[in-house]
Amino acid sequence: MAVMQRIKAVGAWLDERLQLGSTIAEVAEHPVPRSSASWWYIFGSATLVVLIMQIVTGICLATVYTPAANGAWESLIYLNYQQPLGWYIRALHGWGSNFMVALMLVHMVQVFLFGAHKYPRELTWVAGIVLLLCTLGMAFTGQVLRFDQDAYWGLGIGASIAGRSPLIGPKIVDLILGGPIIAGETLSRFFALHVFVIPGLLLAFVGLHLFLVLRLGINEWPMPGRIVTREKYRQQYKELVQRDGEPFFPFAAQKDIVFAGLIILSLVVVAAVMGPIGPGGQPDPTIIQTVPRPDFFFLWLFSVFALLPPWTETFLMLVGPPIAIGLLFAVPFLSGTGEKSWRARPFAVVIVTLILLAIGTLTWLGTYSPWSPQMEAWTEAPVPPDYLKGRTPLELQGAILIQYKQCRNCHSLGGQGGMRGPALGDTAARLTRDEIIRQIVQGGGNMPAYGKNLSPAEVNAIVAFLGTMHPANEPPARDSAKPAEPAASQ
Amino acid sequence: MIARGCRLIAIACAAVCVAGCDWMPGRPTQAEMPLRPSAITDFARLYGENCAGCHGVDGKLGPAIALNNPVYLAIVDDAAMHRVIADGTAGTAMPPFAGAQGGNLTDQQIDIVVAGIRKQWSGDKSVGAGAPPYSSNSPGDSNRGGQVYAANCASCHGADGKAGNAGSIADASFLALVSNQNLRTIVIAGRPDFGHPDWKSYSARQALTAQQVSDVVAWIAAKRPASMLSALSAAQH
Numbered sequence: 001m002a003v004m005q006r007i008k009a010v011g012a013w014l015d016e017r018l019q020l021g022s023t024i025a026e027v028a029e030h031p032v033p034r035s036s037a038s039w040w041y042i043f044g045s046a047t048l049v050v051l052i053m054q055i056v057t058g059i060c061l062a063t064v065y066t067p068a069a070n071g072a073w074e075s076l077i078y079l080n081y082q083q084p085l086g087w088y089i090r091a092l093h094g095w096g097s098n099f100m101v102a103l104m105l106v107h108m109v110q111v112f113l114f115g116a117h118k119y120p121r122e123l124t125w126v127a128g129i130v131l132l133l134c135t136l137g138m139a140f141t142g143q144v145l146r147f148d149q150d151a152y153w154g155l156g157i158g159a160s161i162a163g164r165s166p167l168i169g170p171k172i173v174d175l176i177l178g179g180p181i182i183a184g185e186t187l188s189r190f191f192a193l194h195v196f197v198i199p200g201l202l203l204a205f206v207g208l209h210l211f212l213v214l215r216l217g218i219n220e221w222p223m224p225g226r227i228v229t230r231e232k233y234r235q236q237y238k239e240l241v242q243r244d245g246e247p248f249f250p251f252a253a254q255k256d257i258v259f260a261g262l263i264i265l266s267l268v269v270v271a272a273v274m275g276p277i278g279p280g281g282q283p284d285p286t287i288i289q290t291v292p293r294p295d296f297f298f299l300w301l302f303s304v305f306a307l308l309p310p311w312t313e314t315f316l317m318l319v320g321p322p323i324a325i326g327l328l329f330a331v332p333f334l335s336g337t338g339e340k341s342w343r344a345r346p347f348a349v350v351i352v353t354l355i356l357l358a359i360g361t362l363t364w365l366g367t368y369s370p371w372s373p374q375m376e377a378w379t380e381a382p383v384p385p386d387y388l389k390g391r392t393p394l395e396l397q398g399a400i401l402i403q404y405k406q407c408r409n410c411h412s413l414g415g416q417g418g419m420r421g422p423a424l425g426d427t428a429a430r431l432t433r434d435e436i437i438r439q440i441v442q443g444g445g446n447m448p449a450y451g452k453n454l455s456p457a458e459v460n461a462i463v464a465f466l467g468t469m470h471p472a473n474e475p476p477a478r479d480s481a482k483p484a485e486p487a488a489s490q
Numbered sequence: 491m492i493a494r495g496c497r498l499i500a501i502a503c504a505a506v507c508v509a510g511c512d513w514m515p516g517r518p519t520q521a522e523m524p525l526r527p528s529a530i531t532d533f534a535r536l537y538g539e540n541c542a543g544c545h546g547v548d549g550k551l552g553p554a555i556a557l558n559n560p561v562y563l564a565i566v567d568d569a570a571m572h573r574v575i576a577d578g579t580a581g582t583a584m585p586p587f588a589g590a591q592g593g594n595l596t597d598q599q600i601d602i603v604v605a606g607i608r609k610q611w612s613g614d615k616s617v618g619a620g621a622p623p624y625s626s627n628s629p630g631d632s633n634r635g636g637q638v639y640a641a642n643c644a645s646c647h648g649a650d651g652k653a654g655n656a657g658s659i660a661d662a663s664f665l666a667l668v669s670n671q672n673l674r675t676i677v678i679a680g681r682p683d684f685g686h687p688d689w690k691s692y693s694a695r696q697a698l699t700a701q702q703v704s705d706v707v708a709w710i711a712a713k714r715p716a717s718m719l720s721a722l723s724a725a726q727h
Contacts, residue, residue, distance in 0.1 A: 080518045087518055148524070275516025281524045289527045289594065379543040385551035389684060392657020394664040397583075399553035401667070403543045404583035457666035464663075 031245030035221030037252035043107035045256040057093040067191035072147040091271035115340025116219035122332035124212040141194035148279035153292035222340035299366030370419035377408040384414035398465025429470035533606030550683035558611040562679035564618020622700035635709025642692035665714040
């Protein structure tokens with residue numbers, strides 16, 4: 001007991017000087033509307049808890065990570081394979097980043113649909129958008145610090161987008177990369193961004209965001225017909241809290257705590273099951289056997305850039321992002337008053353649904369990028385034996401040439417191979433012999449002309465093989481100008 | 491109750507920490523360690539990434555000759571196999587794989603592929619006993635070859651090589667795309683995966699002799715149109 005009294009005495013001494021107790025009590029007990037203590041209002045605090053996890057695991061990783069071009073990849077390999085539990089800290093940090101981006105997006109959608117960005121909370125939303133950009137900045141710089149092939153080429157793509165800016169393009173590239181190429185200084189720069197600059201901004205804006213939430217109060221549960229006006233809202237909120245308020249702790253905080261606990265638990269399990277993200281192969285530009293992909297949350301951008309018509313690329317890449325970000329910042333100023341409830345804001349619901357659908361679809365496309373040829377298919381995707389059994393020597397040579405001439409890199413066969421061109425399995429059911437020859441020799445549609453790269457014998461062999469490519473129950477295509485041969489049974 | 495629950499969770503957490511990371515499914519294994527393409531030494535992976543496209547999964551049922559064929563492996567030696575993989579066969583669709591020739595494999599990796607093919611697919615060595623040699627310096631006699639063809643091949647490939655159930659082997663385009671060595675290898679080793687016989691199974695009475703193999707290859711090669719002869723021989727020599 002004497003020990004307890006001693007601790008209490010020290011606590012009292014400190015509190016008298018720091019005045020912390022009353023501040024904390026004030027924050028913890030500030031009244032919130034009863035309706036806001038909802039399972040819908042828990043995503044922001046969960047994001048913050050994951051951020052704290054990220055800081056802790058990030059510091060652990062920084063004690064081992066070598067921020068130098070010739071040691072970064074090796075230090076991650078050391079963490080993954082030698083340092084006890086090093087892989088697990090990497091897994092927590094990598095999946096933590098995915099969790100954080102996901103929770104932040106859910107939080108943002110919820111805030112938007114519940115009208116929490118409206119008067120007087122416009123700047124809370126603006127601070128939130130800065131936090132979103134900082135988090136995505138952390139995600140991108142973190143991906144660069146992994147310094148594997150994905151990081152190397154991702155950085156190259158980022159720099160070449162920036163390099164398209166008129167007049168100042170080369171200067172921006174120099175600023176990002178620390179020179180005209182990806183080299184030692186590049187990594188130091190991104191290390192400084194990931195560890196000092198962006199986290200500093202992030203923490204400052206988290207502070208502002210929370211301060212504003214405390215001062216302005218948590219958004220009340222929106223009801224259709226309850227209109228926000230600049231003249232009356234503050235008074236209405238005050239009355240609501242007085243009439244129907246509860247202290248934040250424990251009334252509302254208990255749901256936050258339970259959900260944050262569940263999130264941490266899921267993160268711990270996901271990291272243990274899925275393991276660390278990368279690193280992939282060495283960041284060596286001489287290794288060309290690579291299929292670089294950005295991390296999950298940038299896949300939709302990867303798809304957008306891949307699918308843009310070439311003549312719009314430069315304009316949309318340089319003008320699109322500033323406009324999109326500008327619009328996000330402008331949201332509370334464009335609709336700062338009026339209805340809060342999503343039930344009374346069909347336009348808002350449609351916009352959110354469309355954006356989520358678009359991003360979801362583009363992300364899904366980005367996972368398998370059907371527009372990219374599969375450069376290894378010609379040597380590693382076997383020809384399904386069913387297409388080969390009972391074929392003549394010439395047809396077999398055609399099958400070999402389909403591989404050797406790398407047709408499979410764009411055309412799939414038996415589900416393996418590129419998806420730029422149509423699958424070859426039913427070629428003969430779609431095209432006559434003459435049409436196949438014309439297509440191969442002259443190209444057409446999206447296909448280059450191969451006439452100059454194939455000898456007549458090679459064309460004959462390929463056409464002979466493709467001529468066998470029709471389903472067993474479907475006759476080959478025939479020339480419509482020629483009369484059909486009478487069926488044998490008639 | 492709550493205290494007991496907390497204690498249980500604490501014990502569980504401690505157990506996880508003590509047991510460490512070995513059993514957790516996410517822990518990366520040495521096999522997942524990213525390797526430089528030139529540092530890959532696993533035969534299955536090298537074969538799968540470089541050869542399976544044409545020679546088939548498991549070395550058979552691909553469009554190019556079956557490597558999973560004990561007769562073939564009995565007649566070809568490691569040096570010849572290494573040479574073909576490294577340098578390719580000019581004029582045909584077998585590309586060079588050696589780095590010096592523009593391919594992706596190191597010399598050591600080619601050795602691994604050769605050794606792996608031999609180890610995995612040599613099978614019963616007695617199957618290839620007495621087979622004619624892989625290559626021959628003596629030019630065959632195409633006239634005698636015609637008789638060999640008529641007796642052993644015509645039943646499937648048609649009289650004079652023009653048709654038959656198994657398709658023509660006198661087709662000008664086909665002959666422009668295959669080397670004489672390729673013809674010889676198939677005559678001797680067959681394509682067991684597609685039911686093509688080997689040198690001793692064409693006729694129930696007797697196997698082909700080395701001379702007969704050379705003769706029939708000479709007869710088939712003589713069907714190659716003159717316009718293609720120069721191109722192919724220039725590429726092969």
